[in-house]
Every structure is written in structure tokens, then in C-alpha cells.
Amino acid sequence: MTIAVSTMKPTLSVPGRWVLLWAGMIGVTLLMMFARDSLPFAFSYPRAWEIPLAGWITRFMKWLINSADLGLFTFKELTRGIAWVVEQPYTLVKSVLSTGFLSGVGSDAVLVFPRLSWIALLAGVMLLGHYARDWKLAALVGGCFSYLVLFGQWNSAMVTLSSIIIAVPIGVVGGMALGIVGYRSNSFRAVLMPVLDLMQTVPVFAYLVPVLLLFGFSPVSAMIATIIYAMPPMVRVTLLALEQVTDEVVEAGSMAGCSRRQLLWKVLLPSAKRSLMVGVNQVVMLSLNMVIIASMIGAGGLGYDVLTALRRLKIGEGVEAGVAITLLAIALDRLSQAYANRPTPVYSQQQQGLWTRHPHALCFVVIAIVTWLLGIYLPAMNTYPETWQISMGTFWGDLVRYINVNFYDVLESFKNFLLLNIMIPFKRFLLSLPWIAVVAMVGLGGWQLGGRRLALLTASLATFIAVVGLWDKAMVTLYLCGISVIIACLIGIPIGILAARNERVHRVVSVIIDTLQTLPSFVYLMPVVMLFRVGDFAAMLAVIAYAVTPIIRYTDHGIRQVPADLIEASRQAGCTRNQLLRKVQVPLALPHIMLGVNQTIMMALSMLVITALVGTRELGQEVYIALTKADSGRGIIAGVCVAFIAIIADRMIGAWAAKRKREYGLE
Numbered sequence: 283m284t285i286a287v288s289t290m291k292p293t294l295s296v297p298g299r300w301v302l303l304w305a306g307m308i309g310v311t312l313l314m315m316f317a318r319d320s321l322p323f324a325f326s327y328p329r330a331w332e333i334p335l336a337g338w339i340t341r342f343m344k345w346l347i348n349s350a351d352l353g354l355f356t357f358k359e360l361t362r363g364i365a366w367v368v369e370q371p372y373t374l375v376k377s378v379l380s381t382g383f384l385s386g387v388g389s390d391a392v393l394v395f396p397r398l399s400w401i402a403l404l405a406g407v408m409l410l411g412h413y414a415r416d417w418k419l420a421a422l423v424g425g426c427f428s429y430l431v432l433f434g435q436w437n438s439a440m441v442t443l444s445s446i447i448i449a450v451p452i453g454v455v456g457g458m459a460l461g462i463v464g465y466r467s468n469s470f471r472a473v474l475m476p477v478l479d480l481m482q483t484v485p486v487f488a489y490l491v492p493v494l495l496l497f498g499f500s501p502v503s504a505m506i507a508t509i510i511y512a513m514p515p516m517v518r519v520t521l522l523a524l525e526q527v528t529d530e531v532v533e534a535g536s537m538a539g540c541s542r543r544q545l546l547w548k549v550l551l552p553s554a555k556r557s558l559m560v561g562v563n564q565v566v567m568l569s570l571n572m573v574i575i576a577s578m579i580g581a582g583g584l585g586y587d588v589l590t591a592l593r594r595l596k597i598g599e600g601v602e603a604g605v606a607i608t609l610l611a612i613a614l615d616r617l618s619q620a621y622a623n624r625p626t627p628v629y630s631q632q633q634q635g636l637w638t639r640h641p642h643a644l645c646f647v648v649i650a651i652v653t654w655l656l657g658i659y660l661p662a663m664n665t666y667p668e669t670w671q672i673s674m675g676t677f678w679g680d681l682v683r684y685i686n687v688n689f690y691d692v693l694e695s696f697k698n699f700l701l702l703n704i705m706i707p708f709k710r711f712l713l714s715l716p717w718i719a720v721v722a723m724v725g726l727g728g729w730q731l732g733g734r735r736l737a738l739l740t741a742s743l744a745t746f747i748a749v750v751g752l753w754d755k756a757m758v759t760l761y762l763c764g765i766s767v768i769i770a771c772l773i774g775i776p777i778g779i780l781a782a783r784n785e786r787v788h789r790v791v792s793v794i795i796d797t798l799q800t801l802p803s804f805v806y807l808m809p810v811v812m813l814f815r816v817g818d819f820a821a822m823l824a825v826i827a828y829a830v831t832p833i834i835r836y837t838d839h840g841i842r843q844v845p846a847d848l849i850e851a852s853r854q855a856g857c858t859r860n861q862l863l864r865k866v867q868v869p870l871a872l873p874h875i876m877l878g879v880n881q882t883i884m885m886a887l888s889m890l891v892i893t894a895l896v897g898t899r900e901l902g903q904e905v906y907i908a909l910t911k912a913d914s915g916r917g918i919i920a921g922v923c924v925a926f927i928a929i930i931a932d933r934m935i936g937a938w939a940a941k942r943k944r945e946y947g948l949e
Contacts, residue, residue, distance in 0.1 A: 300730055303726060304726070307719070307722060307723055307726055310719065311715070311716065311719040311723075314716045314718075314719060315714065315715075315716065321716070324716040324717065324718045324719070325714075325716050325717065326717075326753075327717055327748045327749070327751065327753055329751070331749070332749060332750065332751040333749050333750060335750050335915070335919050336750065336913075336915035336916045336918070336919040337915055338915065339914060339915030339918055339919065340913055340914055340915030340916065341915075342915075343492060343495055343914040343915065346496075347495055347496065358496075361496045361497055362497070362498070364497070364506075365497045365498065365500065365502045365503065365506070368448065368452075368502050368505060368506065369500075369501075369502045371448050372444060372445065372448045372501065372502065372505065375444045375447050375448060376440075376441065376444040377397065378397060378398050379397060379398060379403070379440040379441075379443060379444050380397060380437060380440040380441050380444060381397060382394075382395060382396045382397040383395040383397075396654065396657065396664055397440075397664070398650060399650070399653040399654060399657055399663055399664045399665075400431055400436055400664070400665070400666050401649070401653045401663060402646070402649050402650040402653045402654075403427070403440075404424060404427050404428065404431065405645075405646065405649045406646045406649075406650075407423045407424065407427050407613065407617075408420040408421075408423060408424040409642040409645055409646055410423070410617060410642070411423040411424070411616075411617060411620070412642065413642040414617055414620035414621045414624055415620040415623075415624065419616055419617070419620055422612075422613070422616060423613040423616065423617060426609040426610065426612055426613040427609075427613065429605070429606065429609050430606055430609070430610070431666050432670075432671060432672055433602050433605075433606070433671065433672060433673060433674075434602075434668065434671040434673065435584065435587075435602065435603060435606040436666060438582070438583045438584045438586070438587050438603065438606070439583065439584055439606055439610060440583075441582045441583035441584075442570075442573050442581075442583035442584045442585065442607070442610065443610065444583075445501060445504065445505050445508070445569075445573070445576075445581060445583065446566065446569050446570065446573075446614070448505060449505045449508045449509050449512070449569050450512075450562070450565050450566055450569055452509050453508075453509045453512045453513045453516060453565045453569065454516055454561070454562050454565055456509065456513050456516075457513045457514070457515070457516025457517045457519075457520060457561065457565065458516060458520050458558070458561075460474065460513075460517045460520075461516065461517045461518070461519070461520025461521045461523075461524070462520065462524070462546065464517065464520075464521050465520070465521055465524045465525070471521070474517070478514045478517055478518060479929065480922070480925055480929075481510070481511075481513075481514045482514050482515075483884070483887075483924070483925035483928040483929055483932075484921045484922060484924065484925040485887070485888060485891035485902065485905055485921045485924050485925075486507075486511055486572060486575050486888070486891070487575065487891050487892075487894075487902070487905040487906060487909055487917065487921065488905050488908075488917050488918055488920070488921025488922075488924075489507045489510050489511055490507055490575070490576075490578060490579050490909055490917075491905075491908050491909050491912065491913065491914045491917035491918065492914045492917075492918065493506055493507045493510070493579065494579045494909070494912060495912060495914055498580075499579055499580045500579075500580040501580050501581050501582065502580075503579050503580055504576035504577065504579050504580050504581030505576070505581070507572070507575075507576055507579065508568075508569050508572040508573075508576050508581075511568060511569075511572050512564075512565045512568035512569045512572065513565070515561055515564035515565065515568065516561040516562070516564065516565050518561075519557060519558060519560055519561030519564065520554075520558060520561060522557065523554035523557035523558050523560075523561070524550055524551075524554055526554065526557060527549075527550050527553045527554055531549060531553050532545070532549065532550070534549075535548070535549035535550075555622070556622050556623065559618060559619075559621065559622030560622070562618055562622070563615060563618045563619060563622070566611075566614050566615065566618055567611060567614075567615060567800075570607060570610060570611045570614070570800075570802075571611075571802065571803070573585035573607060573802070574588050574589055574607075574802050574803070574804045575804075575892075577589050578909065584603050584606050584607045584610070585607070585802075587599065587600075587603035588600050588603045588604050588607070588802060588804050588805065589804065591603060591808065592804055592807055592808055592811075592895070595808070595811065595812060596675070596679070597678050597679055597682055597808045597809060597812050598673070598674065598675025598676060598677065598678035598679045599675050600804075600805065600808045601674075601675075601678050601805065601808070602673065602674065602675055604801060604802050604804070604805035607800075607801075607802050608797065608800045608801050608802070611800045612800055615800075682809065682812045682813065685813060686812070686813065693813060693814065697814055697819050700819065701818070701819055704765070705761075705765055705818060705819070705822070708761055708764070708765060709757075709758065709761040709818075712757045712758075712760060712761050713754060713757050713758075713761075715757075717748045717753050720744065721741055721744045721745050721748070722741070724740045724741055724744045724930060725737045725738070725740055725741030725744075727740070727934055728740035728741065728930075728933070728934060728937075731934055731937040731938050731941065732933065732934070732937035736933055736934070736937055739929075739933060740930045740933065740934065743926040743929060743930055744926070744930065746922075746923070746926060747923045747926060747927075750919050750923065752901060752904065752919070752920060752923050755899075755900050755901045755903075755904055755920070755923075756900075756901060756923055756927065758898075758899055758900040758901075759887070759890060759900040759901045759902070759924065759927065760927065762818060762821060762822060762825065762890055762893075762898065762900060763825070763883065763886045763887055763890060763927075765822055766822050766825035766826050766829060766886050766890075767829065767879065767882050767883055767886050769822075769826050770825075770826045770829050770830040770833055770882050770886070771833050771879060771882065773826070773830055774830045774831075774832075774833035774834040774837065774878075774882070775833060775834075775837050775875065777791060777834050777837075778791075778833065778834045778835070778836070778837025778838040778840075778841070778875075778878075779837060779838075779841060779863065779868075781834065781837075781838045782837065782838045782839075782840075782841035782842050782867075783841070783863070788838065791834060791838070795831040795834055795835060798827070798828075798830075798831050799831050803828055803888075803889055803892050804892065806824040806827045806828050806889075807820075807824050807892070807893065807895065807896055810823040810824050810827075810896075811896050816896040816897035817896070817897050817898075818897075818898060820893075820896050820897075821890070821893035821896055821897075821898045824889065824892075824893055824896070825886050825889045825890060825893065828885060828886075828889045829882045829883075829885040829886040829889060830882070831885075832878050832881035832882045832885060833875070833878040833879060833881075833882045834878075835878065836874050836875055836877055836878025836879075836881065837871070837874070837875050837878055839874060840870075840871030840872070840873070840874025840875050840878070841867045841868070841871045843871065843874065844866065844867050844870045844871060848866060848870070849862065849866065849867070852865075852866045872942060873939040873940075873942045873943050874939075876935050876938060876939045876942075877935070877936075877939055879935060880931065880932055880935040880936065880939075883928065883931045883932075883935075884928055884931075884932070887924055887927060887928050890902045890924075891905055891906070891921075891924065894906040901920045901921075901923055901924050902920075902924070904916060904917070904920035905917050905920045905921050905924075908920065
């Protein structure tokens with residue numbers, strides 16, 4: 283009981299020196315703002331002091347592509363060779379699922395052998411669902427793929443699925459290889475972890491510029507960018523999975539006489555199979571999340587359809603293609619999870635027949651052959667007729683027009699109120715701050731939360747942004763991200779609390795946020811642009827909708843994780859339901875909630891780069907302009923600045939959460 287009471291009522295005393303330091307810092311900042319004319323270098327980083335890193339990187343990339351000679355071949359020939367190697371299996375899979383086997387190029391191409399019929403593939407994924415779990419999963423994945431057929435998304439979906447089928451295995455194998463090396467070598471791991479941190483925080487757009495220059499404009503380039511984007515989670519999961527294999531298992535393998543290689547392949551990896559499948563699942567989800575962005579450098583399929591609909595403001599077409607990506611993601615997600623948890627079948631001597639061992643595969647082969655033969659006489663067996671397709675594109679377009687016509691004044695008043703009274707003043711305030719003071723405050727916050735090492739890291743990263751000449755763009759990014767995260771938290775935390783306290787609400791909210799997390803980020807842009815046109819306000823709404831899910835999930839999880847004995851002790855002490863929430867559950871769940879805030883910030887920053895398409899003027903626009911101009915240095919530096927903002931927020935919030943857990947005795 284003593285532990286419970288002490289845990290419920292911690293004393294978070296703030297040392298007097300921190301109060302004095304912050305007061306002094308604020309005072310110095312105010313004095314600098316009053317003396318603005320006398321200290322111009324403190325408010326606008328002198329151009330003569332800037333380091334032209336972007337130009338150096340751009341010139342290096344041009345040299346690498348045009349002049350670098352590796353002896354037997356040039357660097358450009360090497361990258362094009364890699365692209366050719368990746369293209370061969372992609373072409374094969376695409377021929378099977380989408381185009382059929384063709385002879386010739388372009389308009390002169392002649393169909394030699396048809397593609398796999400839609401009936402065969404639909405039956406195949408249902409059989410796979412039944413093999414992985416049961417008929418319920420088979421019905422779910424069958425329903426997801428039936429949408430692709432009925433709504434005319436089949437051809438585009440097969441192009442997307444072809445790239446996923448090639449990109450995911452490469453990403454999984456590459457991630458596992460790096461994870462295994464990191465597991466065996468501490469020195470390699472020390473270098474690998476910061477690289478992974480940077481890769482997972484650099485905006486996706488920043489990957490596209492160097493990939494476009496190195497591998498050209500093609501679906502293969504898009505796949506390579508997808509692999510780079512999706513690989514880091516597999517590396518982390520592999521490291522974690524191998525570390526979680528118990529010492530007893532490892533010792534048993536060593537005592538059985540396993541060599542180092544046998545210990546890896548026959549003991550460690552099989553023991554870590556289920557955890558590794560979580561990484562496979564993450565690679566699949568991130569690859570599907572990348573399909574729209576990858577369409578900017580040559581990927582076709584559903585991503586190209588969504589991007590085209592956004593550019594033409596065809597909300598109905600964009601929603602249908604976006605839902606198709608979501609359903610494809612749900613189907614692949616459920617299949618990979620079911621396969622990870624599927625027990626290994628054991629056959630007796632009497633069950634060694636081909637049909638007994640592989641009934642699902644044989645059924646699929648029979649269906650594929652029968653539908654192909656029937657398709658010779660009945661084309662509908664191979665290609666679903668357009669006249670049978672349905673569409674809700676007109677409905678969504680009419681709905682948006684109805685809202686614009688009937689609620690224009692209300693929407694415009696709401697938009698102008700937030701812009702004039704909150705957004706623009708906050709933006710001007712951030713832009714008016716001296717960069718020197720902001721860097722000092724970031725360093726002081728890092729020192730208070732994590733000591734001198736964190737202070738040096740955060741201050742150095744903030745200084746880098748000023749040194750490369752992107753301070754004003756970074757402040758606009760911070761303004762949009764800050765406003766969006768605050769509003770997302772004001773919406774998400776109450777919903778998370780309600781979900782944690784009501785099981786029915788929890789189930790409904792879980793379904794909604796699972797759906798929102800599978801929707802492609804571009805889908806959020808279309809309705810807000812149609813209703814509010816381009817600009818900061820539309821971007822803010824899209825960021826809120828995209829980034830609100832983590833704060834809901836973490837708040838719900840954090841409150842549910844409060845120990846039951848503490849809740850019971852509080853009730854015995856006479857706490858009402860509201861007092862229990864305010865004085866026990868929320869304080870103890872606060873570290874989890876702050877981790878949700880951290881994830882919300884990460885998602886907001888990733889979405890902000892995409893909102894450059896709707897007219898924002900921040901670091902995301904720098905990355906997008908670099909992509910359109912193929913300026914690799916400009917894109918990489920802007921992307922790194924976004925990553926540094928994310929790292930500063932991540933490290934400071936993480937340090938605060940760890941400190942809070944120690945004070946509550948939760949560690």
C-alpha cells in the first residue's frame with residue numbers, strides 16, 4: 283500500500299536554478315527583440331556565414347552520375363545495371379498479373395499469352411486466406427479484392443501489387459541482412475542505429491531526388507525508393523527479435539554442436555520467426571504507403587490514379603483509388619499476420635500424398651487452368667467487363683459541390699477566424715524570434731531533460747538548420763506542425779480517454795483509426811482542397827486528419843496500462859470516477875500520452891512535406907521543388923532539416939517521458 287500511495291503522489295520539484303535560467307533566457311530574448319535593429323544577425327542568419335551544402339551535394343551527384351569511373355564500368359552503368367536486374371522479375375510478375383506476356387514494344391506489342399484471370403487470382407487470395415487461418419479471413423480478403431473488380435480498380439491494383447511483390451522480398455532480405463550484421467557486430471550497430479533514425483525521419487520526397495538521378499524515371503526507380511523507405515523497420519525488428527531469443531535456446535544450440543552459421547539459420551531465426559513476421563508486415567504496409575509518392579518518378583497503378591485525381595481535383599476518382607489501396611493494405615496485412623501466427627503442420631506417414639499436403643495450391647492451379655481455357659471463348663472470364671463495373675465517383679463529387687454551395691459562408695467564416703486569430707499571429711511570432719535565442723532555448727530544454735549530451739545534440743541540430751540557410755522555412759514548418767499537433771491532441775486525447783473507459787467506444791474507435799492509418803496520405807488532401815482550396819488552412823486540416831490516430835491510440839493504451847491494484851486502492855480510498863481519472867489514470871498514463879504526442883509530431887512532419895502540393899511555403903516545398911528540378915542537394919538538405927526537427931522533438935519528449943516514469947516508479 284505504501285508503494286501505491288507514493289506512486290500516486292510523486293513530488294515533481296523543479297530546481298530553482300532552472301527557473302532562474304529560463305527566466306534569464308526569456309529576458310534576454312525580449313531584450314534582443316526590443317533591440318532588433320541593432321542585432322540584425324541575430325534575427326536573420328547572415329548569408330555570408332551560410333555553408334552551401336546543397337550546392338556541394340548537387341555537384342557531387344552530378345559528378346557521380348556523369349564522371350565517376352569504377353574501372354570496368356562507370357557508376358551510371360552500375361546503377362542502370364542494378365535497375366535492369368530489378369526490372370526482370372518485376373516485368374515477369376507484371377505480365378502474369380496485369381499486362382499478359384507481350385511480344386514487341388509500345389503500340390506494336392502483341393499479346394502472346396494472357397494474364398492470370400481475375401477469377402483465378404480472386405480464388406487464389408481466398409485460398410491463401412483459408413490456408414493461413416480460416417474461411418473468415420478468406421471472406422475478408424475476397425471482399426477486399428472483389429472491390430477492386432467491381433469498382434474498376436483491378437488493372438491499376440495489379441500494377442501496384444506487382445511492384446509490392448518484388449519490393450517487399452528485397453526489403454525484407456536486405457533488412458534482415460543488416461539486422462543480423464548489427465546483431466553480431468556492436469561497432470556496425472553503433473553506426474547503423476543513427477542512420478536508421480535519419481532514414482525514418484527524412485521525408486519520403488527526399489529519397490526520390492537522388493533515386494531519380496541514379497536510376498532514371500521508371501517503375502524500377504519507384505521500387506528502389508520504396509525499398510529504401512520500407513527497409514528500416516525490418517532492420518530494427520530483426521535486431522530486437524534476435525536479442526529476444528532466450529539464452530537457454532542459444533546455449534542448447536551451442537551444446538548440440540551448431541557452428542556459428544548453423545546457430546543462426548537453425549536456432550536463432552526459427553526461434554524469432556513470429557517477431558520477424560511483424561517486420562515483414564511493416565515492410566508491406568510502408569511499401570503500400572509509398573505507392574502514391576513513388577508514382578511521381580514513374581510508378582503506375584493506384585498511386586498514379588490518386589495523384590492524377592488530386593491534380594484534376596476529381597475527388598470521386600481519388601477516393602475510389604485511395605480506398606482500393608486501403609483494402610489492398612488490409613488484405614495483405616491480415617494475410618501476413620495470419621501466416622506469422624500459423625502453426626507448422628505435422629503430417630503422418632499416411633498423409634504424404636500431394637493432395638493431402640498441398641490442397642490449396644492444387645485448387646488454385648486447377649482454377650487458373652479452367653478459367654484460362656474458358657476465357658478463350660468467354661472474355662469476361664479473363665477481364666471483368668466495364669459495363670458490369672460500378673462507381674461512386676459522381677456521388678462524392680456531388681456531395682462536395684453540395685457542401686460548397688450550401689455551407690460556403692460557414693466554412694469560409696470558420697477558416698478566416700482560425701487564420702486571422704490563431705494561425706497567422708502564431709506564424710508571425712515564430713518568424714519574429716531571434717534564431718540565436720531559439721537555439722539557446724532548445725539547448726537549455728535538452729540540458730534540463732537529458733543532460734549536457736542531449737543539450738549539445740539539440741542545439742547542434744537547430745544550429746545546422748540556420749547554417750544551411752533554411753531557418754525561416756523551418757519556422758513555417760514548426761508553425762504548421764505545432765498548430766496541427768495541438769489541435770490533434772485536443773481532439774485525440776478526449777477520444778482516447780473515452781475509448782479507454784468504455785469498451786464499446788473502444789471497439790468503434792479502434793476500427794476507425796485502423797482504417798485511417800491505412801488510408802494513403804494523399805487521400806486526405808482532396809476533400810480539404812475541394813472545400814477550402816489551397817493554402818495553410820487546407821494543409822493544417824489534412825495534417826490533423828492524418829496525424830490524430832497515434833494520440834488516440836496511445837492515450838487509450840496508456841490509461842488501460844495503469845495497474846489494476848492502484849485503481850482498486852484509489853477506489854478504496856474513496857475516489858470518484860472523475861477523481862480516479864484526473865488524479866490517478868491520466869497522471870500515470872502521461873508518459874504514454876506524451877509518446878503519442880511524439881508520434882503525432884512525426885506523422886505531422888511527414889504529412890507536411892506532402893502538403894507542399896497544396897501551396898504551403900515550408901521545408902516540404904523545398905523538397906518538392908527540388909524533386910521537380912532534379913536538384914538532389916536542395917532536396918536532401920531540406921529533408922535532413924525536417925528530420926532534425928523530428929529528432930529534436932523525439933529526443934526531448936523521450937527524455938521527458940523516461941524521467942517521468944522514473945519519478946513515478948514505473949521503470
